[in-house]
Each structure stands twice: as structure tokens, then as C-alpha cells.
Amino acid sequence: MSLIDLALAFCPAEFRGEYHEQIRANATGGKAANFFDVLWIGLTLHAEALARNLKTAVRSMLKSPVSAAVIVGTLAVAIGGNVAVFTAFNAALLQPLPFPDANRLVRITIGDPAKPGATLLLAGMDKAVASNVHSFDAVGAVAEDPGAIVGSGVTYAAHRGIATPNFFSLLGAQPELGRLLSAADVGGNSVVISDQLWRRRFGSDPHVLGQRLRFTPSSALQPLDFVIAGVAPPALESIRKGPFHPDFWSISRSAAQSVGDQGNGNPLITDTFGKLKANVTPVAAASDAQRIVASLFPPGQPVPDAAKSMRAMVNPLNSDALDEGRYLWTLFAAVIAVLLVACLNVGNLLLTRAASRGQEFVLRSALGASSGQIASLLIYESTLFAVLGVLFGAWLGTTLFAGALSLSPAIARLPNVRPDGHVFAFIAVLMVFVALFAGVLPTMIRQRRGGDGAGIRAGTRSGAFAAPRLRFALGVAEIGLAFPLLVAAGLLLHSFFIASNVGHGFSTDNLYEVDYNLPVAKYGAAESYRNAVDRLSGEVRAIPGVTSVGYADHSLVSTFFGEQYALKPGGAPIGSLNVTSVTPEFFQTLGLPVGFGRNFRDGVSSAASNEVIADQRMAKLFDAGDPLGKHVYTQGFDGAKVLSVVGVASSIVNTAANDQPALYTRAFATPVDGRHQFSLFVRTNGNVPSLSTQIAALTTRFDPLVATPTIRPVAEILAVKDASWRAGMILLSCLAAAALLLALVGIYGVTSHAVASRTSELGIRLAIGAQPRAILALVLRSQLVQSTLGLVIGLMVSLFITQALSSQLYEITPLDPLTYVLVALTLLATGLLAALLPGIRAMRVDPAVALRHE
Amino acid sequence: MTTAASKNVQLLLPLSPSSFYIMLALAQGERHGYHIAKEVEAATGGSVKLRAGTLYRLIKEMLADGWIVEVDRADPIDPRRRYYRLTPWGRKIAHAEAERLADLVRLARSYRLLPASARA
Numbered sequence A: 001m002s003l004i005d006l007a008l009a010f011c012p013a014e015f016r017g018e019y020h021e022q023i024r025a026n027a028t029g030g031k032a033a034n035f036f037d038v039l040w041i042g043l044t045l046h047a048e049a050l051a052r053n054l055k056t057a058v059r060s061m062l063k064s065p066v067s068a069a070v071i072v073g074t075l076a077v078a079i080g081g082n083v084a085v086f087t088a089f090n091a092a093l094l095q096p097l098p099f100p101d102a103n104r105l106v107r108i109t110i111g112d113p114a115k116p117g118a119t120l121l122l123a124g125m126d127k128a129v130a131s132n133v134h135s136f137d138a139v140g141a142v143a144e145d146p147g148a149i150v151g152s153g154v155t156y157a158a159h160r161g162i163a164t165p166n167f168f169s170l171l172g173a174q175p176e177l178g179r180l181l182s183a184a185d186v187g188g189n190s191v192v193i194s195d196q197l198w199r200r201r202f203g204s205d206p207h208v209l210g211q212r213l214r215f216t217p218s219s220a221l222q223p224l225d226f227v228i229a230g231v232a233p234p235a236l237e238s239i240r241k242g243p244f245h246p247d248f249w250s251i252s253r254s255a256a257q258s259v260g261d262q263g264n265g266n267p268l269i270t271d272t273f274g275k276l277k278a279n280v281t282p283v284a285a286a287s288d289a290q291r292i293v294a295s296l297f298p299p300g301q302p303v304p305d306a307a308k309s310m311r312a313m314v315n316p317l318n319s320d321a322l323d324e325g326r327y328l329w330t331l332f333a334a335v336i337a338v339l340l341v342a343c344l345n346v347g348n349l350l351l352t353r354a355a356s357r358g359q360e361f362v363l364r365s366a367l368g369a370s371s372g373q374i375a376s377l378l379i380y381e382s383t384l385f386a387v388l389g390v391l392f393g394a395w396l397g398t399t400l401f402a403g404a405l406s407l408s409p410a411i412a413r414l415p416n417v418r419p420d421g422h423v424f425a426f427i428a429v430l431m432v433f434v435a436l437f438a439g440v441l442p443t444m445i446r447q448r449r450g451g452d453g454a455g456i457r458a459g460t461r462s463g464a465f466a467a468p469r470l471r472f473a474l475g476v477a478e479i480g481l482a483f484p485l486l487v488a489a490g491l492l493l494h495s496f497f498i499a500s501n502v503g504h505g506f507s508t509d510n511l512y513e514v515d516y517n518l519p520v521a522k523y524g525a526a527e528s529y530r531n532a533v534d535r536l537s538g539e540v541r542a543i544p545g546v547t548s549v550g551y552a553d554h555s556l557v558s559t560f561f562g563e564q565y566a567l568k569p570g571g572a573p574i575g576s577l578n579v580t581s582v583t584p585e586f587f588q589t590l591g592l593p594v595g596f597g598r599n600f601r602d603g604v605s606s607a608a609s610n611e612v613i614a615d616q617r618m619a620k621l622f623d624a625g626d627p628l629g630k631h632v633y634t635q636g637f638d639g640a641k642v643l644s645v646v647g648v649a650s651s652i653v654n655t656a657a658n659d660q661p662a663l664y665t666r667a668f669a670t671p672v673d674g675r676h677q678f679s680l681f682v683r684t685n686g687n688v689p690s691l692s693t694q695i696a697a698l699t700t701r702f703d704p705l706v707a708t709p710t711i712r713p714v715a716e717i718l719a720v721k722d723a724s725w726r727a728g729m730i731l732l733s734c735l736a737a738a739a740l741l742l743a744l745v746g747i748y749g750v751t752s753h754a755v756a757s758r759t760s761e762l763g764i765r766l767a768i769g770a771q772p773r774a775i776l777a778l779v780l781r782s783q784l785v786q787s788t789l790g791l792v793i794g795l796m797v798s799l800f801i802t803q804a805l806s807s808q809l810y811e812i813t814p815l816d817p818l819t820y821v822l823v824a825l826t827l828l829a830t831g832l833l834a835a836l837l838p839g840i841r842a843m844r845v846d847p848a849v850a851l852r853h854e
Numbered sequence B: 001m002t003t004a005a006s007k008n009v010q011l012l013l014p015l016s017p018s019s020f021y022i023m024l025a026l027a028q029g030e031r032h033g034y035h036i037a038k039e040v041e042a043a044t045g046g047s048v049k050l051r052a053g054t055l056y057r058l059i060k061e062m063l064a065d066g067w068i069v070e071v072d073r074a075d076p077i078d079p080r081r082r083y084y085r086l087t088p089w090g091r092k093i094a095h096a097e098a099e100r101l102a103d104l105v106r107l108a109r110s111y112r113l114l115p116a117s118a119r120a
Helices: A005-011 A013-026 A031-063 A065-094 A126-134 A169-170 A195-202 A233-240 A282-296 A325-355 A358-365 A372-403 A421-448 A455-459 A468-502 A526-541 A584-590 A606-610 A616-621 A693-702 A714-757 A759-767 A772-810 A818-842 A847-853 B004-012 B017-027 B033-043 B052-065 B088-111
Strands: A105-111 A136-150 A155-163 A191-193 A212-217 A224-231 A248-251 A272-278 A310-315 A511-517 A546-552 A578-582 A593-597 A611-615 A632-634 A641-649 A664-666 A677-684 A710-713 B068-071 B083-086
Touching: A005 A013, A013 A031, A013 A310, A013 B033, A013 B052, A031 A065, A031 A372, A031 B052, A065 A325, A065 A421, A065 A714, A105 A126, A105 A248, A126 A272, A126 A282, A136 A169, A155 A212, A169 A272, A169 A511, A195 A233, A224 A248, A248 A677, A248 B004, A272 A282, A282 A310, A282 A611, A325 A372, A325 A421, A325 A468, A325 A714, A358 A372, A372 A421, A421 A611, A468 A714, A468 A772, A468 A818, A511 A693, A511 A714, A526 A546, A526 A677, A526 A693, A546 A584, A578 A584, A584 A677, A606 A611, A606 A641, A606 A664, A606 B004, A611 A616, A616 A641, A616 A664, A641 A664, A693 A710, A710 A714, A714 A759, A714 A772, A714 B068, A759 A772, A772 A818, B004 B088, B017 B033, B017 B052, B017 B083, B017 B088, B033 B052, B083 B088
Parallel strands: A155 A248, A191 A224, A578 A664, A611 A641
Antiparallel strands: A105 A272, A105 A310, A136 A155, A136 A212, A136 A272, A191 A248, A212 A224, A511 A677, A511 A710, A546 A578, A546 A677, A593 A641, A611 A664, A632 A641, B068 B083
């Protein structure tokens, strides 16, 4: 092949066919010059053809602007949704942490692989791993030290992170301001504050370096004075695990000791990090670390049952931080489904447009256009639609929809949710996909089936243009795809409906939870703790407008790993039991009536230490009969105990604690040292201005070393963890509605066209005496067949997919029959509705007109 | 004296130099592609070389616009050769372009950019 031949290969086929011989024969002079000449000519001819085709495509688009707008709009909305979700998806799951070698950074924990989420962050793990496990280049840790920062006039709760000297260098983090800590800071008093603390409490002051920070750990009486040496980058927020997040970091006093070891027998929760050696996988590192697990539990004490199935777990930091991963996957699957439905619709609409231009194509054929040229015309048009749709969609996705998505708290928490290289690559992929799927594919299938036909016949609405079987299949597919989406949304909606009607079992109006965290050094002794509680409750109760105050030893939504209770002596402990120590006022304040038996008595006596109140769920766990007087058995720290049920209270339902059975013990009946946290529940008459300020003031009056408690309405607390569930549900519902609307529009289009293409047939039927109503029935019946097929397919897909939702559902199963039946009926009705108008038109066909149409 | 037809022609001017060269060659009579290129090269003393790609592309355009037509004539040497000639319309256009260029030369002469020539 000569150079000229190579250049000719780049020329349009038509030109090449006409002139290649002559060009080859007459190419004189330099080979290179001829090569470039022909190449250039080829490219210019191609460019001219492209421009021509585009102009034609634009003109034809403008000829039926409404249908063009519908196509572009449909694509834009579907693509916008995809772009928005993918942006969040990318930020959460695909973007590596902004540290060098981020994919080698891992978190080392002990956990039960069967129960993700229940991991232990044990003190001493970093030392154990560093000495015995050889899979890591470096191992570091941060211990959580809760306490309070004493600011000017205000004391607020804060967490210190006590870090190993290599923590910051292990991550490879860069400071946002000032410097980060290192081995040189061992024994010093420099600290690094978090970006959030800097913004919230220091107003992003650029002169914060060198300022003092006074912190009182809850385990100490005396405050510690530190000097701020730097501000950590926001990226450090994204490696936190659950609620544990240091507001500032200091380096441990001595490099030899474990950071979690306070020397007072109370180890601190410690988050351990590692940097894997090159070519070591997390799985390999985890099995390597297995041998240190046994050494982590204190010797001499029995290993708790729960701990026996614990394994060392090594999780990449990239994906470990986000609990909402699964929720994002579901959302992503949903928007992809909507996109597919949209593409089907668009494909249908494009075929309809092509079909109605039969006469134009005949004309073009007559003027010399080949079948391939007409096909390429259609492909140009659909590509143009795809490009426009994607461009609008990308704009929508990165502005409106992204804004809407960030209303979901799960998304709002992610750093860096903005379009980047990945997102643009995704958009490009979408463009190709849509152009192919919605444009090229239907066109090629149509071509395969006979294309432009022969002669005048092809100018009618029937014939090869209609591609009836293809459009039938598209219609079935639309219903098939819409069904699972609607079922998923329906299940979540159904859940939500049940959950919100059920309420929580009590009224949350004007009810607040006040969470206290006392310095344990000062209030850890049982008596000082109780005195503090009594005094603080008394003062809160004395605020005008407060009607009732109750005490509980922990918040409504925290689960407490404490003693284990069994229904039989020595029996298996009840899993997932929510045990709370409360005062009698607790039930009254919350409005949880103790329906059976009695409440705890007002005075505290040692007899009360053997009493428990069960909630209704707990009561059901006993064998049949009156739960009053039944026993629960526990292996406490001071020996076995037998407790009797003296009352049954209403259950608190519908909370994030997954509605575990609850057991209440009498507060202060058994003096216990070491407690320093509690929650007061405060019911007001609705007329208390600035309750938080008053409580903060009385707390400072009580003891300035006590951090200002967090005060939140109970309604908000119970809703907080639901919020992400709720947002996901709203989003899914919107998507389902979009899919339904698309299905409606799509089926209307298909049926409309099917009817139009059968005009002559229907006309003949009417002419020979068919009842108009029978014609309508014919149309509707055929639509019913289509819908039913679609439903069957959709059902099979749903059964498979909805299993993923089971953890999010409340009181219903993924196979909830009510939801499935409703969705099926909705889709059937939608199909019939969509077919109604074309059906009515079919009824009104004038036989004479119909015959002339042919 | 401008007729509608001549107004049409004016709209097509000026022609690109390559197009005009081709039409000049064809003004002599029927030619095939290679011959056109050779003639143009000779007439311009080698300074204008119409490469094959450019040549045939322009021929294709002029065919489409009706300035030239292909002639059904068998070449004794190479049967693949295709001959072309100017159409009356094409001739009109070439003439108009020549006139335009002549006007320009006259103007250049009147401004003494070009010496007055005995061959004017």
C-alpha cells in the first residue's frame, strides 16, 4: 500500500470511489507532498459532510420542536440525576483520600466479621501490632480523651486525640496552617487543632497559632495548658470512625507507652492506623495480625463471649470511613434504572420521528441517497440529541440536582463533593452510551428489518418504518424497568408511612434531652455523681415553665454495652437489649405509662436494686403468662444477681436503636463508681424562652469545670439517624415518580404510533361493521398484554433486587404483598391510561380517510 | 446592461486561483485531469503545481455546480482517463473572472502600480 493509498483511505468513500484511480495515476512530484495533499482533502471533505449533516439534523430537529424538546428534556433529567448521584458516589467511594499512597493506609481493629459496625478500638493495639506484625511499614494510633475546653467564659465539651509521634507522618498529611506534630513534640505541650474546631470556635482566625488552649480531661481534676502549633487539614475529618473525632491532637507523653494507657487502669478507646508494606494486601495483613488478638484482652479476666468470635480486621481507610456506602449504591442503581427507562423512551420517540418521515426518505432515495446515508442521517440526529441531552443534563446535575442531593445529611458530610476528572469521564461515557442505546441501536435494528423499503409503499406509516415488534419490546422493557424501581420506592414509602403513624410511643412535644459529661476525676465517685445529678436536676426543674425532669444514665439513641441479662440462671444472654438506669420521673417525663405493675418507688433503697421494669417488647420474651414477678439473671461485676420485674412500661418504638427490647433499672440503687455521663429529660409547657441558655448558665453556676451540656429536642434526636434514611426515601420516590412519568409518556408514544400505523386496518374493520367500542377494546387489550409481560419481567427483577433493601425497612418484608400489588395495579392503570387516548382516536377513524391513507 | 444571469455570476466571483487555472486549461478544449495539471504547471512556469487531491476535489465541486461536465470519450492510451469540458455556464463564469482580473490590471496601471504596456 503506497502513501497515496493510505491517504485515500481517509477520504470519504464516495470521493475515493470516483477518483482514486485517477489520483493514483496522476500523482506527480513528491510522495510526501501528495500524501499530505490527499490527506488534507479527505479531512476537509469529511468536515464539510459533518457540517452538512449537522445542519440537516438541526433543521429536522426544529421541524418538530415539541418532540425534540421532550427528547432532550427527558435525557437531561435522567442524565442530571445520574451525574448528581455519581458525583456523590465518586466523592464517597471512588476518590482516594488526599494523602500520598492513600491506598496503603488502613485502620486496624478487632471486630466480628459477621456483625459489621461492631468493632472494638482497643488500647495497646498499636504497640502489639508494631512489634509482632510485619505487614506494615508504620503503625500509629490516636486515643480518644474526652473532656472540656475552657474558653473565655464558656466551657464546651471537646475530645483530645492523643497521637503516637508518627501519626501525622504516617498519613502524610500536610498542615492547613502552621505545622503538624512529630516525634520532636513528645513530652511537649504543642497541639494541632482540627479544621472544624478552628472554624467553629476560633472563627478561622489566621492568627490562632501560638494561642493557648486549656483542656480538662474528664479523668483529671486539673486543666492542662497547651499551645496551638498548627491547624490540621480538613482531610483528617474524613478518616474518622463513627462519632469519634478529635477536636485537637497532642502527642503522647512518652513514646514507649501505648497512647491509650493512662496508667489509671482505664484504657482509652484507641483508633489504630497502619501503612501497609508495598504489595501487602489488607487481607494478608489481617491474617498476619490475628495472632495478637488474644493478647489484647486483659489477662486473668474471662474473655467475654462476644469477644471470642473477634478477628483482627484491616480495612483500607479509603472505604472505611463511610457507613452510607450501601445507601449510595442503591441510589446509584436507581438512577441508572431511570436512565435506562429514559433511553428506551427516547429510542421510541426517535423511531417515531423516523417513521413519520417516510416520504422524506423516499424523496432522498430518489435523489440519490443510499440506505447507508439515510441511516447515518438518523444517527447524526440521535447523536445530536444525545449530546444536547447530556450537556443540559450535566449542567442540571452539577447545579440543581447536586444542591438537592446535598440536603441529605449523608451526602452533606462528605468532603469534596464536586465534579472532577472522574465525573467528566462519567459524563463522556454517558454520552456514548445514550447515543448508542437510544439512537444508533434502534436505527440499526430498524435498518436490519428492511430499512427504507422499496418505492412508494415505504412512504406510508406502515411498512418497515414502523418496526412494530421492536417498539412492542421497548414498551415491555419500560414497564419491566419501572416496576422494580417503583417497588423499591413503594417499600420504603410503606415503611415510612407505618413508622410515622406509629410515632414513638409517646409525645415528643416540648421534650428535650440534656446530655451531661462530668469530669470523672471530680464526680466519678458514686456519691458525688449522685449529688451532682440531684442538684442539677433540681435546678433544671426550678426553671419556670419546666413541668418535669427525669434522669437516665445514657441518651435515648446510644446503646450501652454493659452487663448481660439472661432469662434463665446461667442461660444464654439476651442479645441486643437496651438497658437503662432511670429515676421514676423518667417514665412520667417521657409520657411512657407503666401500664402493668408499678413504677420504681420515689425513695432509693437497696431493695430497689433487685427491681427492674421491662418494656412491652421485653415482656414478650418471657414465656406466656404475667411478666410481673418474673426474673432476669445477670452476672454483674460483683457476682450473680436475680432481678424481678415489678412493672411493664410502654415501648419506645421507631428509633434508630432498631427497636430493641428495653430493660430499666432503678438509678442509684446500687452505687457504682466511674459513671460520669447522664441525660436529663426535660418536659416544658412550651413557654420557656432560651432553655439552652438557662441550662448552660445554671451549669456554670454549679461548677465552671463542667462542660455545657448538649440540649436537643427529643423529636430531633430520634429523627437524626432516620434523616439519611428519609432523604434516601424521598430521593428514591422522586426517581420512581420520574420513571412512572417516563413510562406513561413512553407507552403513550408507542401506542399512539401503533394505532396510527394500523389506521388502514382499523378503517377496514370499521367499514365492514365492527363496533367502535370493539376497536377501543382491541387497542386496550393489546396494551394489557404488553403491560402484563412487562410486569412479569419486572417482578422477577424486583424479587432479586429488593433483598438489598431489607435492612432499611420497618415492619415489612421486601416481599410485602401490599406494595407489590399496588405497584402492579398502578403500572397496569398507567399503561391503560396511556393507551386510552390513542384508543379513542382509533375508534374515531373515518374508514374513507383510512383507506385513502393507504 | 446587467441581466439577472450576469448578476448571478457576479455573486460567484472571485474564483480561487486553482479553480481559475483549471477553467483556463479547459477553455482550450476537452482535457483529462493529468493533462490539466501539466498544462497549468507549464503555463505558470512550474510555480503552480496542482496536486492530485486538490485537482480532483475541485473537479468534483465544479461537476456538482455544473461548471464542467465529463465527456464520454475513450482515450487510446489509457482507458481509465476521464475527460472534462466547460459548460456554457462555466465558460460564462470563467469569462467573468477574466474580466474582473483585467479590470484590476487596468486599475493598477492607472495608479502606476504597473507600467503601461504595449500589450494592453
